[in-house]
Amino acid sequence: MKNDPSTRIFDLLQFGEYGDVNPSVCDSATFTFMQAKTMLETFQGEAEGCFLYSRHWNPSNKYLADALAVMEGTESAWVTASGMAAITCAILQICSSGDHIVSSQTIYGGSFAFLFNYVKKFNIGVTFVDITNHEEVRNAIGPNTKMIYTETMTNPLLQISDIPALAAIAHERDIKLVVDNTFTPMIVAPYQHGADVVVYSMTKFINGKNDCVAGAICASKDFIDSLSNVNDGTAMLLGPALDPLRSSGILKNLHTLHIRMKQHSKNADYLARKFREYNIKINYPGLEDHRGHETLKRMMNPEFGFGGLITIDMGTAERAARLMEKMEHAGVGYLAVSLGYFKTLFSNSGKSTSSEVPEEIQRDMGLSDGLVRFSVGLDHDIETTWIKIKQCIDQM
Numbered sequence: 001m002k003n004d005p006s007t008r009i010f011d012l013l014q015f016g017e018y019g020d021v022n023p024s025v026c027d028s029a030t031f032t033f034m035q036a037k038t039m040l041e042t043f044q045g046e047a048e049g050c051f052l053y054s055r056h057w058n059p060s061n062k063y064l065a066d067a068l069a070v071m072e073g074t075e076s077a078w079v080t081a082s083g084m085a086a087i088t089c090a091i092l093q094i095c096s097s098g099d100h101i102v103s104s105q106t107i108y109g110g111s112f113a114f115l116f117n118y119v120k121k122f123n124i125g126v127t128f129v130d131i132t133n134h135e136e137v138r139n140a141i142g143p144n145t146k147m148i149y150t151e152t153m154t155n156p157l158l159q160i161s162d163i164p165a166l167a168a169i170a171h172e173r174d175i176k177l178v179v180d181n182t183f184t185p186m187i188v189a190p191y192q193h194g195a196d197v198v199v200y201s202m203t204k205f206i207n208g209k210n211d212c213v214a215g216a217i218c219a220s221k222d223f224i225d226s227l228s229n230v231n232d233g234t235a236m237l238l239g240p241a242l243d244p245l246r247s248s249g250i251l252k253n254l255h256t257l258h259i260r261m262k263q264h265s266k267n268a269d270y271l272a273r274k275f276r277e278y279n280i281k282i283n284y285p286g287l288e289d290h291r292g293h294e295t296l297k298r299m300m301n302p303e304f305g306f307g308g309l310i311t312i313d314m315g316t317a318e319r320a321a322r323l324m325e326k327m328e329h330a331g332v333g334y335l336a337v338s339l340g341y342f343k344t345l346f347s348n349s350g351k352s353t354s355s356e357v358p359e360e361i362q363r364d365m366g367l368s369d370g371l372v373r374f375s376v377g378l379d380h381d382i383e384t385t386w387i388k389i390k391q392c393i394d395q396m
């Protein structure tokens, strides 16, 4: 029997009050009570199963949150209107004025901008480190540090965070490890490896349709309850509630995630090996000589492969732009930001999703001007996709 949390989701039976196999969409902002006392108890968090107001909890959002908690093996989860809402709420729930964060230097551009530019307002300090250098991580932790922040597979350099090792470092100092697992749902379940809080942009692989933005936070019941506390919960008070209509759509898509992840990984692995044979500088954690290959292997559920993201280096931003335009016209996929879509998406990270990172820091972290990130799609015939890509390269 397969028994990792990611596959336990398939045992989950959730149906609506009429036996509707897709639980009904609850499109109500508020909920009525037959007795005033129950409302009071709900406000105090003491009435199990009662809903109050949809910024707090909504039944449709709870179905999705419960499914995500099963997938991650966490006690609880919370869904948000975007990945950034999940990230910022999780961080601000843990950190107060005067606190300090140790963060991976290579992370999603929006997360970087939040930590680099925004948390200053709250007098929260951040030290950016090479997350694969554990000595550097350890040395960056001070008396007021509250968390280590990283991504399982970092954007866009595809470095692999050693989650068990980072959890050990964090817990030694009694601080939290917060992990963005957007690139590797099902492949890695960070909570099972010691992360305290797992955040997602569901906009990407989890939903996989590019028809909405959404996010999630998976953690202990205590942490999720604190986020949704009516008096001081960050998610409750900042209010990035997900539309229940959207969460019901995402829940349906979540149930095909396992098939999609396998296909994304299979196609990415195929292209990575072809790029390498063709002497293009390629980065894919599935390649045996990738620096994080062994680390990822130790954490991953091998059924789902090494993920759908690969990067190549075209040397300069101009060459990257030219190749991407050719690939767009050849029908390889779309020149677009984002990832985890059924079509292949490609973009030049330095000039797009990592443009928030100042150029000198981009250079410092090894982000080349010519880096093209591919989110490889679900192509049925990846061999033909490669032929198209190869023709584009040959025309350069």
Ligand SMILES: *Cc1c(COP(=O)(O)O)cnc(C)c1O
Residues within 6 Å of the ligand: 082, 083, 084, 085, 087, 108, 110, 111, 151, 155, 180, 182, 183, 200, 201, 202, 203, 204, 213, 214, 215
């Ligand atoms: C896209 C992304 C985010 C932000 O999510 P949104 O849903 O766009 O707010 C955060 N982290 C990673 C790794 C991402 O790829």
